[in-house]
Amino acid sequence: MQPIPFNQFALTGNEIKYIEQAIHSDQIAGDGAFSKRCQSLLENQLTANKVLLTSSGTAALEMAAILADIKPGDEVIMPSYTFVTTANAFVSRGATCVFIDIRPDTQNINEQLIEAAISEKTVAIVPVHYAGISCDMNAIMGIAKKHGLLVIEDAAHGLFANYNNQALGTIADIGCFSFHETKNYSCGEGGAIVLNNKKFIERAEIIREKGTDRSKFFRGEVDKYSWQDLGSSFLMSELQAAFLFANLEQAETIKLKRCAIWSTYFEALRPLEKKGLISLPVIPESCEQNGHIFYLKTQSLETRNQLLSYLKKNNIHAVFHYLPLHDTEMGRLHGKFIGADQHTLETSQRIIRLPLYFGLQSNEVDYITQTLQSFYA
Numbered sequence: 001m002q003p004i005p006f007n008q009f010a011l012t013g014n015e016i017k018y019i020e021q022a023i024h025s026d027q028i029a030g031d032g033a034f035s036k037r038c039q040s041l042l043e044n045q046l047t048a049n050k051v052l053l054t055s056s057g058t059a060a061l062e063m064a065a066i067l068a069d070i071k072p073g074d075e076v077i078m079p080s081y082t083f084v085t086t087a088n089a090f091v092s093r094g095a096t097c098v099f100i101d102i103r104p105d106t107q108n109i110n111e112q113l114i115e116a117a118i119s120e121k122t123v124a125i126v127p128v129h130y131a132g133i134s135c136d137m138n139a140i141m142g143i144a145k146k147h148g149l150l151v152i153e154d155a156a157h158g159l160f161a162n163y164n165n166q167a168l169g170t171i172a173d174i175g176c177f178s179f180h181e182t183k184n185y186s187c188g189e190g191g192a193i194v195l196n197n198k199k200f201i202e203r204a205e206i207i208r209e210k211g212t213d214r215s216k217f218f219r220g221e222v223d224k225y226s227w228q229d230l231g232s233s234f235l236m237s238e239l240q241a242a243f244l245f246a247n248l249e250q251a252e253t254i255k256l257k258r259c260a261i262w263s264t265y266f267e268a269l270r271p272l273e274k275k276g277l278i279s280l281p282v283i284p285e286s287c288e289q290n291g292h293i294f295y296l297k298t299q300s301l302e303t304r305n306q307l308l309s310y311l312k313k314n315n316i317h318a319v320f321h322y323l324p325l326h327d328t329e330m331g332r333l334h335g336k337f338i339g340a341d342q343h344t345l346e347t348s349q350r351i352i353r354l355p356l357y358f359g360l361q362s363n364e365v366d367y368i369t370q371t372l373q374s375f376y377a
């Protein structure tokens with residue numbers, strides 16, 4: 001068997017054609033025709049008020065932190081089991097991260113621990129929809145309403161996944177997506193911010209355009225543009241938007257293929273779970289996932305490392321993540337963990353992500369499941 005990489009970005013056929021069209025248009029900077037096509041496709045399919053493409057998922061979260069008016073000393077509640085950006089976007093504005101434990105079934109923030117972590121300094125809650133499986137958003141939105149807090153969904157994994165039939169990223173005040181090449185839909189590096197609360201739309205346009213009202217100027221609403229607010233260059237270039245549009249117009253096909261691979265893994269590995277050798281993902285009834293990540297949890301760190309080496313020896317590139325944020329020097333400097341860490345570190349030591357991408361062939365999926373079975377045999 002040829003080596004099976006962990007990830008390959010999706011190519012659907014129109015990427016080069018659309019990039020050529022972008023080159024031949026009169027605009028390759030942001031907010032040209034392809035950016036507008038991506039944004040309106042996303043707004044329609046997600047039923048979202050306003051979507052703005054950004055240069056990365058990180059940029060979307062950084063915009064969200066500015067929109068949230070984060071100031072030094074503010075506290076932001078989030079899981080420790082997440083990517084660095086979830087924390088850094090808020091820490092960069094002076095916030096302290098208040099980390100809480102995750103649920104062992106979904107690896108998402110444990111909504112039952114949130115209230116105990118709220119203080120008079122708390123400004124926002126940032127749920128991360130791990131693997132495109134939603135956090136308990138009813139509970140989280142209820143807590144936020146009761147305490148007057150903002151909710152920002154880190155939906156980097158969650159595009160076209162749903163919670164109670166509502167698209168992830170559109171449930172809270174603000175949602176953030178990533179189009180990094182490891183995500184279901186990609187353009188290399190890219191992202192999007194979803195402004196569900198209309199009060200943020202005008203300011204978001206300014207922050208994204210380096211703190212100027214250039215968007216209004218281009219629409220002919222002002223006769224010159226000037227410095228209005230904080231901001232940075234958060235736009236996605238048209239060349240990337242052209243690539244992204246080719247992926248997005250095949251969104252359903254990509255999602256169906258990924259979910260089919262996910263289900264094949266799940267069914268093939270159930271016997272190992274029944275024998276108590278591994279734990280498999282749990283999808284709560286309220287969630288429709290998007291096939292972003294297939295993970296399993298081994299019984300110990302030692303078995304996890306042995307299994308990763310065994311897969312590598314058999315030409316299969318599987319990976320683990322995340323190193324808990326609270327357990328790093330930066331985490332200790334800019335954050336605190338409230339309550340006991342029952343599942344965060346343990347999950348990070350037991351988890352393995354299997355290859356899952358649009359171009360993965362069914363014989364490769366079978367080979368991967370057989371290799372897992374032979375390890376446990």
Ligand SMILES: Cc1ncc(COP(=O)(O)O)c(C=O)c1O
Pocket residue numbers: 056057058059082083085086128154156157177178179180189190191
């Ligand atoms: C949970 C989470 N949030 C944010 C990001 C940042 O996205 P990007 O890489 O597009 O900046 C990632 C990226 O992998 C992520 O996994």
